[in-house]
Amino acid sequence: MSAAPVDWRTRLRWLLTRYGIDTAHGWRMGIASLLLRQPNGTPPWRHWLARHFPHIRFDQPHPGDLLRIPLQLLWLALVRPARPAPVLRRGSRWYDPARWPAWLRPRLALPALAHGPAQAAMAQYGNRASTWITRFADLSLWQRAPVRYLVWGIAGVLALLCVTTPLDTVSQLVFATLIFALVFVIQSIQGPLATLLLISLSIVVSSRYLWWRFSTTLNWDQPLDWLWGLLLLGAELHTWLILVFGYVQTAWPLQRPAVSLPQDTSLWPAVDIFIPTYNEPLDLVRKTILAAREIDYPADRLNIYVLDDGRREEYRLFAGSVGVHYLTRPDNRHAKAGNLNHALAHSHGEFVAIFDCDHIPTRSFLQTSMGWFLRDRKLALVQTPHHFYSADPFERNLGTFRVVPNEGELFYGLIQDGNDFWNAAFFCGSCAVLRREPLLEVGGVAVETVTEDAHTALRLHRAGYRSAYIKIPQAAGLATETLSAHIGQRIRWSRGMAQIFRFDNPFFGKGLSWGQRICYGNAMMHFFGGIPRLVFLTSPLAFLLFHSYIIYAPPVMVLAYALLHMGVGSMTNSHIQGRYRYSFWGELYETVLSWYIVRPTAAALFNPRGSAFNVTAKGGLVEHEFFDLTISTPFLSLIALNGIGLAAGIARSVFGPPEEIATVWLNMGWTFYNLLILGGAIFVASEARQLRISHRVRMELPAILHLPDGRLVRCTTEDVSMGGAALLPATGTAIRTGDTVAVSLWRGTEEYVFPARVIATSATRLRLHWQLTGTQQESALVQCTFSRADAWIDWTRGRPADRPLFNLFGFVSSGVSGYRRLGIHLLSRFDSLGIRHAGSLQRISWWLPRQPLPPLNTDHETSIA
Amino acid sequence: MNVISITGASGGAGATMLAAHLAVSIGQQGHRTLAFDFSPFNTLRLHFGMDWNVTDGLAPQLLAGKPWNEAAWRSPDGIDFMPYGTLEHDSARQQFEALFDPPRAARWFSDCLATLDIPDDAWIINDVPFPFTPLRAQIVxxxxxxxxVLAPDAMSSSNAGRIADSLRPDTNASLRFVLNGYDASRDLDHDVRYLLRAQLGNALAPVVVHRDESLREALASKQTVFDYAPSSQAASDLTRLAFWLTAAPQSATA
Structure with a gap:
């Protein structure tokens, strides 16, 4: 295509017109128009300027701009501009990749790589390997005992060789690389066999590490080094024990299905439901009582007992009005355990179901849990998961509710299911059914310890009875509200476990299989993790501050051994626990608790009959955001120590002898990691607000909105609580705040209508406040919402399996946020000082370059390009 | 070809409404539908937006000795229906019904359907009120x-057995019951539904049609509720009811 030649003046005019300079009235007027008046519409270059210099006001120039503009130009030249961020996922928080600064992304793209073609090929290879392994395992050869023992023997000898053979640095590095490659391949294989393989590998390399540590890295010549080293080795031994016991516990989750009761309901045994309470508000307990009344079970064989240790009149009246039994006792001896025992003496059902007063059972609870009792006469206990519909303080403060699995999900999702394989599922105090006869045979609920539940189960197991765990959430309750309450609860558990360890040690005594001993033992050992954790948090300081070689080995060797041990361990755990626990987040839970459980466990170990315990407080409010300084003091001191260590490390790497520099850096890396965990702990300690007494639970249920004019609109609930609900109507309504409406919800096929008042409206959502009239409606509401049989089944739907690198980023960013919050709180604490500092911070940030804003639309972008 | 007859257990139970909405809803499922009105009140046509003053319909057509099929109409939404037609006097109505007194035209309806050139999965929906004249008996x-169609009142539950007897003299057809005008905030509605479920078992539709003002307003504006208030509960109920009726035509019996 040929174009007529264009004279350069015309070209220039076009160009100027494009940039908003009108030349139609002559050059001078054109330049004047640029200076004196706003051209029609904002010219594109202004958009460009505004986007790329978001902090600079070109209409109000400032002398500082002389520095700010070059700084920003430098920034623009060096840093990739942000792409428009995609719409955020629901419930996403700061760790959402969509909200990462764009310039960080390329460096953190590793997890995405793992899902490329290489991964697909790996999966295919894994599948083939899996078939091959299965075929090998199916050989009839293995059925012969001598062959089996022979193979065990050979494997044992090989493992022993593998653990004890000393290698030089290069060989150990090669060994580590090969093991990692092997683990990486096995990890992509599904099924229990791959899990067992990973477990064996992990145990072998971890044992090798310990062996190496013990045999070559203790410096016996220096008493201080030796002492520090031994302390660390002790901590590592504890970790190793927990690791190995944990593998035994979770190697083969039983995944026991529910068994149905016989068709003939006259064969169903009588059940007493106990709801012990002490100081909880009636509003909290009402739901539980009302839901228990409506459990699907023959009415003549279901008795409900409210066990009120608070001896409160309103409880007695309420129990009378809804037709449930009300029991009190003259004293409060042995707290909950004593309360339950007192009720055992005043009731007579063949079975006893126990619910903490805030655990709302679903209507299907008994039909799900009772079946196994009729099938197995020696079965004494059926436990179901404790499900929490509110966020625990970790989840609330970290913003991870329903996104990252919490502490309980590992226990009820995997550990109890694994225990069940060894016939060692234990009683957790609530949401469980016990057979009365064996319970009375072991002397009722155990009163010697403050964790009466686990202790009772241990006694039942010792007496030869069996337990079962059914992993179907059939009741839901409130998580602890504040961090201090959470810690208080864990202190009680750790005290109780230490007491059992003293009174009734599961490793000794008769009646237990070795599997049961390991499962119980691990539950107790877990709570002894406080001291080892503190040792890990302070160990690198021994070198950085006191120049004590606690691991007496060259740093490369340390890495070659320790990284293998930790890496294979965490990859194996990620393989086993992926759905129930995300890598690194668990560290946070354990670190926060470590300090607080040290003293109670130690005290209970040495003086098991010591002081009383506190009841876990629930249903409270956190009215203001606050920073729990009492709780975080130990972490602040640890941070200070590690900070000093880091400073010493920097000093040493500058002034110290050059041959030590690698060791310094290794220890500084370790300190840095510790500082991150501690930052996360600080983050947890700054409490976010919690203002609702009835928790709104996200629940998508079909509903009908009854408008005042008699029209009915189809809708879905967004969230529901006993106080109100949010509705998403299928169409816009002319409803105004304050209108009275009604909402239909269903219990099975039965429809119930609940009156409500509108408290807020938006284009797509109505917020309602229930206006219930009487207990009957309240009961119906519980049945339509919290006690539906499927209420908690798909709670974790859509949650991906563990992605370690992704979780590492979330973990790191929570650590960093911890320090940010700490800074804010400290500044606001020293008020006048704070304002001055905040001002200077602002002054500094005024000079800093910014990320350019995303373009308004692509037209401008292309016209610039 | 599937033929449905819809009969109200009592006056005002909602048979005509149901007939009109089933025709639309089954049509929306992609089937060819044709709705017949055999009620002298001649109100089916109002759901389809037909002008009140137009008197055309099946009865005047046949009385005038013209072919029946020329009395059919098509609504703006493409629903084919056959209005009863307006007859000025009772005598004309009697005259029309007398056309079918035995032994005359005993197979008139079947013959009509046989002449239709429509696919096998087409649905013929008939609004057939009590009492059963020879013509209506022939349709059923x-x-x-x-x-x-039952209203949630005492009459429905006490009558359900009798209705079942009169609707099913033979076993070639399945019998279904639909509860219309249900209001869950009234205790009696719960009780009636409970009784009916015990009495009728699977023959009672699992979906009730709620007492929804949208339905009355829709008729007042001569529309179906699908057009008038598509996100109303009534629209949802009727759609699901149509699925239930068409999903397994022969499975449920009383």
């Missing part, structure tokens, strides 16, 4: 699905 006899 030709129907493979017979639906009784």
């Amino acid at each position: 006899a030709a129907s493979t699905i017979r639906v009784a």
Whole structure:
């Protein structure tokens, strides 16, 4: 295509017109128009300027701009501009990749790589390997005992060789690389066999590490080094024990299905439901009582007992009005355990179901849990998961509710299911059914310890009875509200476990299989993790501050051994626990608790009959955001120590002898990691607000909105609580705040209508406040919402399996946020000082370059390009 | 070809409403539908937006000795229907019904259907009120699905057995019951539904049609509720009811 030649003046005019300079009235007027008046519409270059210099006001120039503009130009030249961020996922928080600064992304793209073609090929290879392994395992050869023992023997000898053979640095590095490659391949294989393989590998390399540590890295010549080293080795031994016991516990989750009761309901045994309470508000307990009344079970064989240790009149009246039994006792001896025992003496059902007063059972609870009792006469206990519909303080403060699995999900999702394989599922105090006869045979609920539940189960197991765990959430309750309450609860558990360890040690005594001993033992050992954790948090300081070689080995060797041990361990755990626990987040839970459980466990170990315990407080409010300084003091001191260590490390790497520099850096890396965990702990300690007494639970249920004019609109609930609900109507309504409406919800096929008042409206959502009239409606509401049989089944739907690198980023960013919050709180604490500092911070940030804003639309972008 | 007859257990139970909405809803499922009105009140046509003053319909057509099929109409939404037509005097109505007194035209309806050039999965929906004249008895006899519409009151539950007897003299057809005008905030509605479920078992539709003002307003504006208030509960109920009726035509019996 040929174009007529264009004279350069015309070209220039076009160009100027494009940039908003009108030349139609002559050059001078054109330049004047640029200076004196706003051209029609904002010219594109202004958009460009505004986007790329978001902090600079070109209409109000400032002398500082002389520095700010070059700084920003430098920034623009060096840093990739942000792409428009995609719409955020629901419930996403700061760790959402969509909200990462764009310039960080390329460096953190590793997890995405793992899902490329290489991964697909790996999966295919894994599948083939899996078939091959299965075929090998199916050989009839293995059925012969001598062959089996022979193979065990050979494997044992090989493992022993593998653990004890000393290698030089290069060989150990090669060994580590090969093991990692092997683990990486096995990890992509599904099924229990791959899990067992990973477990064996992990145990072998971890044992090798310990062996190496013990045999070559203790410096016996220096008493201080030796002492520090031994302390660390002790901590590592504890970790190793927990690791190995944990593998035994979770190697083969039983995944026991529910068994149905016989068709003939006259064969169903009588059940007493106990709801012990002490100081909880009636509003909290009402739901539980009302839901228990409506459990699907023959009415003549279901008795409900409210066990009120608070001896409160309103409880007695309420129990009378809804037709449930009300029991009190003259004293409060042995707290909950004593309360339950007192009720055992005043009731007579063949079975006893126990619910903490805030655990709302679903209507299907008994039909799900009772079946196994009729099938197995020696079965004494059926436990179901404790499900929490509110966020625990970790989840609330970290913003991870329903996104990252919490502490309980590992226990009820995997550990109890694994225990069940060894016939060692234990009683957790609530949401469980016990057979009365064996319970009375072991002397009722155990009163010697403050964790009466686990202790009772241990006694039942010792007496030869069996337990079962059914992993179907059939009741839901409130998580602890504040961090201090959470810690208080864990202190009680750790005290109780230490007491059992003293009174009734599961490793000794008769009646237990070795599997049961390991499962119980691990539950107790877990709570002894406080001291080892503190040792890990302070160990690198021994070198950085006191120049004590606690691991007496060259740093490369340390890495070659320790990284293998930790890496294979965490990859194996990620393989086993992926759905129930995300890598690194668990560290946070354990670190926060470590300090607080040290003293109670130690005290209970040495003086098991010591002081009383506190009841876990629930249903409270956190009215203001606050920073729990009492709780975080130990972490602040640890941070200070590690900070000093880091400073010493920097000093040493500058002034110290050059041959030590690698060791310094290794220890500084370790300190840095510790500082991150501690930052996360600080983050947890700054409490976010919690203002609702009835928790709104996200629940998508079909509903009908009854408008005042008699029209009915189809809708879905967004969230529901006993106080109100949010509705998403299928169409816009002319409803105004304050209108009275009604909402239909269903219990099975039965429809119930609940009156409500509108408290807020938006284009797509109505917020309602229930206006219930009487207990009957309240009961119906519980049945339509919290006690539906499927209420908690798909709670974790859509949650991906563990992605370690992704979780590492979330973990790191929570650590960093911890320090940010700490800074804010400290500044606001020293008020006048704070304002001055905040001002200077602002002054500094005024000079800093910014990320350019995303373009308004692509037209401008292309016209610039 | 599937033939449905819809009969109200009592006056005002909502048979005509149901007939009109089933025709639309089954049509929306992609089937060819044709709705017949055999009620002298001639109100089916109002759901389809037909002008009140137009008197055309099946009865005047046949009385005038013209072919029946020329009395059919098509609504703006493409629903084919046959209005009863307006007859000025009772005598004319009697005259029309007398056309079918035995032994005359005993197979008139079946013959009509046989002449239709429509696919096998087409649905013929008939609004057939009590009492059963020879013509109406003939329609019911030709129907493979017979639906009784019940109101949530004492009369419905006490009458349900009798209705079942009169709707099913033979076993070739399935009998279904639909509860219309249900209001869950009234205790009696719960009780009636409970009784009916015990009495009728699977023959009672699992979906009730709620007492929804949108339905009355829709008729007042001569529309179906699908057009008038598509996100109303009534629209949802009627759609699901149509699925239930068409999903397994022969499975449920009383």
